Amino acid sequence: MAWRTCVVLLCMTAVLADSDWLEVKIEQGPVRGRKHRGGDLYAFYNIPYATGPTGEERFKPPLPPPTWTDPFNATAEKIVICPQNGLIFELFPNILDVKEDCLVANVFVPDTTEKDLSVFVYVHGGGYNSGFGNFYQGTQFVGAKKDFIMVTFNYRLGVHGFLCLGTEDVPGNAGMKDQVELLRWVQKNIASFGGNPNDVTLVGSSAGSASVELLMLSKSAENLFHRVVPESAGSLAPWSVQRDPLDNAKTFAREINELAVVDDINSLEQFYKTISIDALTAEPFETRTDSSLLFGPCLERNTNGAFLTESPLSIIKKGDYKKLPVLYGFTNMEGLLVISLFDTWKVKMNENFSDFLPADLKFESDEERQQVADTVKKFYFGNDPVSNESVLKFIDYYSDVTFNFAILWAAELLVKSGHDQVYLYEYVFVDKWTPVVPHTDDVRGADHCAQSYAWMDPLISWFPQTPEYRKMRATVREIWHNFMKTGTPVPQGSSLPEWPALGRGSSPHMVLNETLQLRGVLLPERKRFWDSIYDKYYQDSVPPGSGAESVALN
Missing domain, CATH: 3.40.50.1820 (Alpha/Beta hydrolase fold, catalytic domain)
Structure with a gap:
């Protein structure tokens, strides 16, 4: 009976691969993607690469992703995005699905029988406050070349992703830790799609560009990728890393609630942990005259799991990072x-x-x-x-x-x-x-x-x-x-x-x-x-x- 089951499964996989569907087995379970409308590639949307903490845990590092036994249909009609200001919904009406647990990846695989394909992972921009992975798809590029796989993804944004209090529950850099977790997910799973985990290029634009450079400098992301392409921003920009994250946290708390108690760190932490996610993302993104952002990556206290504990300038000057192309x-x-x-x-x-x-x-x-x-x-x-x-x-x-x-x-x-x-x-x-x-x-x-x-x-x-x-x-x-x-x-x-x-x-x-x-x-x-x-x-x-x-x- 066991050998018959194996034969049936092999036949099913062959049929799926030869039709408009492609099914692969990743660590979490089977995933089904569909032929892209442009042809020449398969698209897998909204695959959870981690579980985003919610409620009072929302500022903690990402948790392990869900698992399943039945095939996960990675063909959702709507684009999952992380909570952010509502301006983006005017640009993309009726196609966005906002979720607090928003850590999903999209994988674009060329229609080819070749294996060990190169991989590039794209980090979206948006001033660390807006955007989503699926804004850029690169589908024409993938389909034309047929020798690499593209991965896009979401990470937590704004105060949700970059509140930095230095406490156990709000250590900081949740959004950057999401990015590291995505890269780990790629290392574990990209071979199932035909990709080579030892041939990964990391690309980003704007805030994604600064992120790419920070990932190159962070020990937590070492050996997870092999080339970097930062487009139009860098880690030394005045907005790329918060100068004084605690002061920024106090400022924003007063902006959204003038009665917020901000001078006591415990009260400030409780304020952020209990306020609704909608309130945290209601304030419009503000372009500041001094080229700064209230929320972005920060230097953390030297604790277990920290993403960045030393300034980018210091790391670069000392040369204490893995030197990639x-x-x-x-x-x-x-x-x-x-x-x-x-x-x-x-x-x-x-x-x-x-x-x-x-x-x-x-x-x-x-x-x-x-x-x-x-x-x-x-x-x-x-x-x-x-x-x-x-x-x-x-x-x-x-x-x-x-x-x-x-x-x-x-x-x-x-x-x-x-x-x-x-x-x-x-x-x-x-x-x-x-x-x-x-x-x-x-x-x-x-x-x-x-x-x-x-x-x-x-x-x-x-x-x-x-x-x-x-x-x-x-x-x-x-x-x-x-x-x-x-x-x-x-x-x-x-x-x-x-x-x-x-x-x-x-x-x-x-x-x-x-x-x-x-x-x-x-x-x-x-x-x-x-x-x-x-x-x-x-x-x-x-x-x-x-x-x-x-x-x-x-």
């Missing part, structure tokens, strides 16, 4: 992310520019702060007020303080620490559908994470694809695919221009446009300017309750 860069107008605020902010900048200095700078006095503000404003805007005529300088300023300097600084320090596999680029491609920058006649620039849109397949595509855009997309996909397969963006034998790794002189970098161009140092004058500021005034992050301190860089 890194494909690293940004667009030429990252600051377009806040262009909608320009008409309001230009007035405020002229009134008090010091409010717009990045949050990771600390000064001994108001006079010193004002002096630095005057120096920075003059560097970007000269002696003139911020106005419509200086909108491009405004974009440069926010590109640098929010994204560019952090990436250039980290890249330089990575190389100094002995990291010889860092490849740097600037993405500059635009076409006729790229919006003109406001208050200019015909200036266009590549917006925040434009390179991610170029090679991935977002759920929403805002502009038609011109022949020029399709050509650029093919080039970016070739580069990313090369890196995923070989650890270099342009391997030997490629038709693309030679692209050496970054050297100690912060050169070279590749300009990604219709024609690729290898150039020297990227934004040298602006980088030197911010070096002079950060050398003197940088404030490193501290664990909860430590009190922010100014830390010398040298």
Whole structure:
């Protein structure tokens, strides 16, 4: 009887694989995926990779995932997302399913009989406060190449994922621990889908990009992946790690309940553990003038299971991390992310520019702060007020303080620490559908994470694809695919221009446009300017309750 059962099961599996369905056996039980509407691949949606703690346990690390015996149909019509502000529901009406236990993965498998396929895991962005794994699917890319598997996933967001009190029940970094747990799940299960757990590339954009870099620096994620692609953000950005997480927790508690008791840590913890999840996510995401976020990763106390106990700057400078191949860069107008605020902010900048200095700078006095503000404003805007005529300088300023300097600084320090596999680029491609920058006649620039849109397949595509855009997309996909397969963006034998790794002189970098161009140092004058500021005034992050301190860089 046993052999007959085995024969039946083998036949069923063969039928499933040859039809519109594919069934695989993972550690939790059998999972069924379905042929994607675009063909050439199978899609598995909403597979629980862990169990998200709920109720008063909601800030703890993820728990083991559920198990089952009957096949799990990974074909849900709605997209599971983690609790977040309601703005996202205006973009995606009627297709989202919000769950407090939201830790699910999506796996996209090419229609091939090949095994030991490369794997890339994508970490979504959204300022650590919004987004979901299935926003980018990469299905065209997967189906066309047929030699790799893609995994996307959710992680806890905002206060739900990044409240950091330093207590046993709220240690901090729940969202980052979700990401580590996903990578462990991939190691355990990706072979069942035909993937190679020893060939994993980790990719992220925006906050996902900073996450990718932090994962490379964290001992808790070591050996879970083998190459990293941080797109348009880095771990040294003023928003990427909380400067003073306990103060942020108190501030937010007062914002959502002015009667909240915040000075006693036990009362503050109880407030967050007992308030509804809806109340925690009701406040709209706020773009702050100092390029900071209330909630994001933090330095934890040195306890069992901690994700990060030392600042990224310290880890990088000491070289105390596993040095993996890194494909690293940004667009030429990252600051377009806040262009909608320009008409309001230009007035405020002229009134008090010091409010717009990045949050990771600390000064001994108001006079010193004002002096630095005057120096920075003059560097970007000269002696003139911020106005419509200086909108491009405004974009440069926010590109640098929010994204560019952090990436250039980290890249330089990575190389100094002995990291010889860092490849740097600037993405500059635009076409006729790229919006003109406001208050200019015909200036266009590549917006925040434009390179991610170029090679991935977002759920929403805002502009038609011109022949020029399709050509650029093919080039970016070739580069990313090369890196995923070989650890270099342009391997030997490629038709693309030679692209050496970054050297100690912060050169070279590749300009990604219709024609690729290898150039020297990227934004040298602006980088030197911010070096002079950060050398003197940088404030490193501290664990909860430590009190922010100014830390010398040298």
